[in-house]
Amino acid sequence: MATADLPLVTIVTPSYNQGRFIEETVQSVFSQDYPNLEYLVFDGGSRDGTVDILRKYSDRLWFVSERDRGQSHAINKGFRKAKGEIVAFLNSDDTYLPGAVCAAVRALQENPQAPMVYGEGNHVREDGTVMDRYPTEPFSYSRLRETCFICQPTTFMRSSAVRAIGYVNESLHYCMDYDLWIRLSKLGAPVYVNQLLATSRLYSENKTLGQRRQMHWEIARNWKDHLGEVPTAWVFALAHAILETRWKFDRTKPRDNALFVSSLTALSALLFLYFNQEIKPEESRQLREWAGWLVNGVAKKLRMG
Structure with a gap:
């Protein structure tokens, strides 16, 4: 299939003072074998070398560095600017694994009623070594009420579905992703892809642990x-x-x-x-x-x- 026939996928990275991780994040996007990508980075005014790293890749991504109202606001700025039929957000300390975007697009094309797809992910340490597998499960709304079994960086959403639910809830600072899955699943069941798609980094300074x-x-x-x-x-x-x-x-x-x-x-x-x-x-x-x-x-x- 020609590139022009493939749906455009927009990846949004919110960032703030993650210079030690962000280059690995950026490179994981550029290493994808999917040819029709748009990459947007919304930095919150970092002063740790992040901007210098982003400038190195300015011919392949679009970025802005300015104060924002937090992670949820930065993600929404990206989703509103996105031109892609499919959108995703990849935090500046997480990474995609090879073939992630292709697998997600294929699953969405095979399931036209699904508002989003998600797959398997690995928890990794600060140095990038694997800790364990994220406890992902096939989709069940009743289970989603009990536990967040969807690994955030493995998710890809239809931009039309994100618009339909009113984007990310900017009043939330910790569970904005979980809330997004809850609201999207009311439009239709998300599709589970039994393939490793991404890594999620756990360390003392991030929100999940800290x-x-x-x-x-x-x-x-x-x-x-x-x-x-x-x-x-x-x-x-x-x-x-x-x-x-x-x-x-x-x-x-x-x-x-x-x-x-x-x-x-x-x-x-x-x-x-x-x-x-x-x-x-x-x-x-x-x-x-x-x-x-x-x-x-x-x-x-x-x-x-």
Whole structure:
């Protein structure tokens, strides 16, 4: 098929002071074997050498470096400028793997009703070595309510679908991608591609690891906006995140572990009431299990004493 017959794909990279990673990101885009690409980089005014790196590639990409209102705003600027029939955003510390764009375009062409596609991804360390596989699953909306199994850099969307849902929610700073999948999936089921498409970098300074508690609060509030309640799994996840980031429990020690479980039980109950104004039977069963474990532990100590 001639290049002119292939749909234009626009890749958008939001960036801010990621000079140590961005060249690898850029090169992963240019190493794709798909011939009809538009590449846009929206830098938030970096002062770490990012702009010098981008200038090296200015004959192959378009970029601007100016203050913005954060990652979500930068992505939207890119999506609004994009000319592509298909759009994607690749963060400035992530990379595409060979053949990613071709695989995504093929899947969208074979599934004309799908608003987006996604595939398998690897978590990588700061130095780029592989940590593990992202826990990706074939699409299920009920599962999407419980966990974000879609690896962001593996996603490619129809620009018409992104426009139809009103672009990225700029009020979100941690789960803007998860929210995007939720809203796009209301237009039709996303298509899962069983192929490694990208890497997602995890390190202490990025949002996923460095600001875990804030991220889980935002996810919970976002589900409350969508559903009027927060799914069970996300309430428990928020309780874990609050406890594990605010207090240091050594759960190999029986006393610390008991304190953690008792705190988790109480905090989870409070969060269910705060968000959902009720504790459902299945949630109550889990809380009773934890409470029962504590009671049994105390009883065992009394018998031994």
